[in-house]
Amino acid sequence: MRGASASFSPQGPGGLMQMFLDGRPRTRSEVVQLTGLARSTVGQRVEALQSIGLLEPIGEAASTGGRPSARFAFNPQARVVVGADIGATHGHVALTDLLGRPLCEIAEPITITDGPAPVLDWLATTTERLLTQSGRxxxxxxxxxxxxxxxxxxxxxxxxxxxxxxxxxxYDVPHHLATALHLDTGSPSDGSPGSPGSATGPVPVLVDNDVNIMALGEHAAAHPHVQHLLFVKVATGIGAGIISGGRLHRGAVGAAGDLGHVAAPGHAQVLCRCGNTGCLEAVAGGPAITTSLHAHGITATSNQDIVQLVRSGSIPTAHAVRQAGRTIGEVLATCVSLLNPSVIVIGGSLAGAGESLIAGVREVVYGRSLPLATSDLQIVPATTGRQAGVIGAATMVTQHVLTADRIDHAIATRGAIA
Amino acid sequence: MRGASASFSPQGPGGLMQMFLDGRPRTRSEVVQLTGLARSTVGQRVEALQSIGLLEPIGEAASTGGRPSARFAFNPQARVVVGADIGATHGHVALTDLLGRPLCEIAEPITITDGPAPVLDWLATTTERLLTQSGRxxxxxxxxxxxxxxxxxxxxxxxxxxxxxxxxxxYDVPHHLATALHLDTGSPSDGSPGSPGSATGPVPVLVDNDVNIMALGEHAAAHPHVQHLLFVKVATGIGAGIISGGRLHRGAVGAAGDLGHVAAPGHAQVLCRCGNTGCLEAVAGGPAITTSLHAHGITATSNQDIVQLVRSGSIPTAHAVRQAGRTIGEVLATCVSLLNPSVIVIGGSLAGAGESLIAGVREVVYGRSLPLATSDLQIVPATTGRQAGVIGAATMVTQHVLTADRIDHAIATRGAIA
Known part of the structure; x- marks a missing residue:
C-alpha cells in the first residue's frame, strides 16, 4: 500500500481542491502542468471551486510575456467552524476559519454535572454569540x-x-445541538443529507473525548506532517490520543488511548478510584503528587499549585513531578515499542511544570525502548496550551468537510460545504 | 472524518473496480443504480476493466422481461502473485490468485545466515518453478x-x-530479485515506472517483517471486516502486527509491534539477549519455557517439543505455558487500553499448545483492562497456521496493485496491473 492511497487523485473539483489545501497559490497553467489535466477541465474545476468560495483569485503571476495569469489560492475565510472544548468546570468555544485558526473565542465556567441540556444549551447560545460578534x-x-x-x-x-x-x-449530543440551533446535521437519523428545507445544507456536529481532540489540535497546529504521533495528557487523569498514519486512531469502540488505568510497574498496592490497583493515574496523576508532597509537609490543592511550586523552585515538588514522569515513562516505553511514533507530545495541566515532568519521561523511555524505535523519536511539550482543545475540535470538522467527495457533493447541490 | 474517506468514489474504472472486489456479480444496470453514473459511462468502464481481465462476464441475470442482462464479476484468476515467507531455516513460497489464495506452493529448508544472495537467488528460482508448475x-x-x-x-x-x-x-532486496528475475519493479530507483522494454509492466517487490506479514494474512483470511486487530506471534521471539482502521500500522521507521523487549512486570532480574533485563520474550518465549521445564526435570529442546508435551498431557508443561500466557497477557492488557482492538489473534509456533497459552492471556487481559475496551474484545487462536506468512505476503501485494489509481494507470498504459 506504500504511497498508493496518498497519491494525488485529480478527478473532480474536490480532488483538485486537496492540492490547494497546502495554501500555495497557483495559476491555471501550473495546475495543468502539475496534474496533466486538460486546460479546459482545469478552468471548469477552478470556476466550480470559486463558485463556492473555496478558491479565490489573489492577483497575477509575473508574466513571461503575453497577458499575466491569474493566481488562485485556498480561501480559509470562506466559511467558519465552531470548536468547543467542554471540561468538568470550564467551557471554551472558538469560531475558527477553515484552517482551524480561532477568529474569536468565549471561555466561561460551566458545570458538567448539571447534565447535558443546560450545558449544550449554553454551547448553542455561545455559538450564536460568536457568530454575531464576528459578523458571520x-x-x-x-x-x-x-x-x-x-x-x-x-x-x-x-x-x-x-x-x-x-x-x-x-445522550444524543448532535441531536440536541441541531435542535437548539435549527441545524440539519446531515446524519442518517435526519433522513437524507441536506433536506431542501435547510438554508445552510448539512452542518455536522462531531463529538469526541477531550484527549483525542487535544491530539488533533496539537498535530494540526504543531506537527502537521508527522504520520505517527502520541499525545499524552498529564493532569488529574492521564490519557493519550494516537495519530496513526496521519489520522486519529479511535479503536473498536472509541476507547483507544486510555492509559490512565494501565498497570504502572511496581505499584501494585496503590488503590485507584476505578476499583483496580496500581493504575498509572493513581500513581502519577495530580492527586498522587499532592499526596506525596503532603508527606513532605508541602500543601498543594490543585495541579496549578504543583506547577507554581516547581516554578518557584521547590525541590521536593520538582522531585515528585520528575518521579511521576518516570512512572509515566515506563508505560510510554511499552507504547513506543508497540506504536513506534516519531513524536510524543506531553500536554495537560501538569505539562506546565517546566522540564521536570518531561525529563522523567525521557529518562525512562530512552533507557527502556529498543534503539531502532527511539532512533528518531522526539519527546516534546505541547505548544498549543489551552487552545489545543478548540483547535482540535475545529480540525475534526475541517478534516470531515474538506474531503474531495464532500466538496464535489457541495458543488453538485447547493454550494454548502458538508 | 467518519465515513468520509471510506465512501465509494466512482471516478474512473479503478474506482468502479473497488466495488467489485467484494466478489459479487452485478449487471450494468445494477451498477448504474448503485453509483448514479450514466449508463454510457458504466459501459465504458466495465469494458475497460474487461480489457485487462479484472472483470469477466459470468452468465446472465434473470430477466424481468426483454433481453436478459449480462452479469460481471471480479476475476481473481486474471493475474498471479508470489507470496514468500522466509524464516531462519525455512522458505515457503506460494503462487496465489488476486485474492491471495494459494494456487501452488513450495516449502524447502534454507539458511538465512548464508546471506542475502543465495537466499534471494533460491527465491527467484522457486518463483520460476511455481510459474512453470502452474502453467502461468x-x-x-x-x-x-x-x-x-x-x-x-x-x-x-x-x-x-x-x-x-x-x-x-x-541490503536492497527488491533490486536483487528484480535483477535475478529481469523485472521492472516500477520503483523510483529504476527511473520511470514501466519502462518500454518491459513486457510485463512494473512488478513491485514489497518486503516486510514476518509478524506484519502474518498479521496481514490472518486479517485477510479470517477477519477481513475487522477494523482494529492485534496479531501476536508467540514462538522463540514474541512480536505483534497491528491492523488500525483496516490497514497495517508500521510506525515511523517500521518498528511498530516490537513487543518482545517490552518490560514484563515483576521480572526485572531476568537477563535478555538484547542486553536489557525483564524483556517479555526472555520471560515468556519458547526458551524461557524450556528452562522452567528443565527445573521440573522435563526436557524440551524446541517449541514443537513444548506443544507435543502439552498435547500429551504433561501438567507441568501446561502450567508453564499458561504462566507464559499470563505474562504475555500483562503486556497485552496495556496494548488493549492503548489500541482498543476488537480482536486479538494469538499465532506462532507456541500457539499450537492448545488452550493453555490463550487461557493465560485471557485471564489477565480481561482482569486488567477497562470494561469498555474489553466489552466486545475477542481473543482467538490463529486459523491460517503455516500459511499465514505466504497469504499475508501475497495480500500485501494485492492491496498495493488493486488500488483505484493503479488500475486506472494500468488501463491508461499497457494493461499491466501495477
Missing amino acids: DRTDLVGIGIGLPGPVEHSTGRPMQPPIMPGWDR | DRTDLVGIGIGLPGPVEHSTGRPMQPPIMPGWDR
Missing part, C-alpha cells in the same frame, strides 16, 4: 466539533458511561 | 511479497539491523 451569518457555519471529558462513541456523538458526567450516558 | 506466464505476475525474520524498512524493502540475519543489514 449562520449559513457560513459548516460544522461544530465538540470535545467532552469522558469516553465518546464518535460515530454517534454519544458519551459512553462517562465517569464524571452524570446524566450524559448515551 | 511471466507476464501474469503482478508482484512479489516477502516476509523476513527481522526489522524491515518497508518503504525501501531493506532489512534494518536484523539480529539473526548477518549480511542482510540494509
Whole structure:
C-alpha cells in the first residue's frame, strides 16, 4: 500500500481542491502542468471551486510575456467552524476559519454535572454569540466539533458511561445541538443529507473525548506532517490520543488511548478510584503528587499549585513531578515499542511544570525502548496550551468537510460545504 | 472524518473496480443504480476493466422481461502473485490468485545466515518453478511479497539491523530479485515506472517483517471486516502486527509491534539477549519455557517439543505455558487500553499448545483492562497456521496493485496491473 492511497487523485473539483489545501497559490497553467489535466477541465474545476468560495483569485503571476495569469489560492475565510472544548468546570468555544485558526473565542465556567441540556444549551447560545460578534451569518457555519471529558462513541456523538458526567450516558449530543440551533446535521437519523428545507445544507456536529481532540489540535497546529504521533495528557487523569498514519486512531469502540488505568510497574498496592490497583493515574496523576508532597509537609490543592511550586523552585515538588514522569515513562516505553511514533507530545495541566515532568519521561523511555524505535523519536511539550482543545475540535470538522467527495457533493447541490 | 474517506468514489474504472472486489456479480444496470453514473459511462468502464481481465462476464441475470442482462464479476484468476515467507531455516513460497489464495506452493529448508544472495537467488528460482508448475506466464505476475525474520524498512524493502540475519543489514532486496528475475519493479530507483522494454509492466517487490506479514494474512483470511486487530506471534521471539482502521500500522521507521523487549512486570532480574533485563520474550518465549521445564526435570529442546508435551498431557508443561500466557497477557492488557482492538489473534509456533497459552492471556487481559475496551474484545487462536506468512505476503501485494489509481494507470498504459 506504500504511497498508493496518498497519491494525488485529480478527478473532480474536490480532488483538485486537496492540492490547494497546502495554501500555495497557483495559476491555471501550473495546475495543468502539475496534474496533466486538460486546460479546459482545469478552468471548469477552478470556476466550480470559486463558485463556492473555496478558491479565490489573489492577483497575477509575473508574466513571461503575453497577458499575466491569474493566481488562485485556498480561501480559509470562506466559511467558519465552531470548536468547543467542554471540561468538568470550564467551557471554551472558538469560531475558527477553515484552517482551524480561532477568529474569536468565549471561555466561561460551566458545570458538567448539571447534565447535558443546560450545558449544550449554553454551547448553542455561545455559538450564536460568536457568530454575531464576528459578523458571520449562520449559513457560513459548516460544522461544530465538540470535545467532552469522558469516553465518546464518535460515530454517534454519544458519551459512553462517562465517569464524571452524570446524566450524559448515551445522550444524543448532535441531536440536541441541531435542535437548539435549527441545524440539519446531515446524519442518517435526519433522513437524507441536506433536506431542501435547510438554508445552510448539512452542518455536522462531531463529538469526541477531550484527549483525542487535544491530539488533533496539537498535530494540526504543531506537527502537521508527522504520520505517527502520541499525545499524552498529564493532569488529574492521564490519557493519550494516537495519530496513526496521519489520522486519529479511535479503536473498536472509541476507547483507544486510555492509559490512565494501565498497570504502572511496581505499584501494585496503590488503590485507584476505578476499583483496580496500581493504575498509572493513581500513581502519577495530580492527586498522587499532592499526596506525596503532603508527606513532605508541602500543601498543594490543585495541579496549578504543583506547577507554581516547581516554578518557584521547590525541590521536593520538582522531585515528585520528575518521579511521576518516570512512572509515566515506563508505560510510554511499552507504547513506543508497540506504536513506534516519531513524536510524543506531553500536554495537560501538569505539562506546565517546566522540564521536570518531561525529563522523567525521557529518562525512562530512552533507557527502556529498543534503539531502532527511539532512533528518531522526539519527546516534546505541547505548544498549543489551552487552545489545543478548540483547535482540535475545529480540525475534526475541517478534516470531515474538506474531503474531495464532500466538496464535489457541495458543488453538485447547493454550494454548502458538508 | 467518519465515513468520509471510506465512501465509494466512482471516478474512473479503478474506482468502479473497488466495488467489485467484494466478489459479487452485478449487471450494468445494477451498477448504474448503485453509483448514479450514466449508463454510457458504466459501459465504458466495465469494458475497460474487461480489457485487462479484472472483470469477466459470468452468465446472465434473470430477466424481468426483454433481453436478459449480462452479469460481471471480479476475476481473481486474471493475474498471479508470489507470496514468500522466509524464516531462519525455512522458505515457503506460494503462487496465489488476486485474492491471495494459494494456487501452488513450495516449502524447502534454507539458511538465512548464508546471506542475502543465495537466499534471494533460491527465491527467484522457486518463483520460476511455481510459474512453470502452474502453467502461468511471466507476464501474469503482478508482484512479489516477502516476509523476513527481522526489522524491515518497508518503504525501501531493506532489512534494518536484523539480529539473526548477518549480511542482510540494509541490503536492497527488491533490486536483487528484480535483477535475478529481469523485472521492472516500477520503483523510483529504476527511473520511470514501466519502462518500454518491459513486457510485463512494473512488478513491485514489497518486503516486510514476518509478524506484519502474518498479521496481514490472518486479517485477510479470517477477519477481513475487522477494523482494529492485534496479531501476536508467540514462538522463540514474541512480536505483534497491528491492523488500525483496516490497514497495517508500521510506525515511523517500521518498528511498530516490537513487543518482545517490552518490560514484563515483576521480572526485572531476568537477563535478555538484547542486553536489557525483564524483556517479555526472555520471560515468556519458547526458551524461557524450556528452562522452567528443565527445573521440573522435563526436557524440551524446541517449541514443537513444548506443544507435543502439552498435547500429551504433561501438567507441568501446561502450567508453564499458561504462566507464559499470563505474562504475555500483562503486556497485552496495556496494548488493549492503548489500541482498543476488537480482536486479538494469538499465532506462532507456541500457539499450537492448545488452550493453555490463550487461557493465560485471557485471564489477565480481561482482569486488567477497562470494561469498555474489553466489552466486545475477542481473543482467538490463529486459523491460517503455516500459511499465514505466504497469504499475508501475497495480500500485501494485492492491496498495493488493486488500488483505484493503479488500475486506472494500468488501463491508461499497457494493461499491466501495477
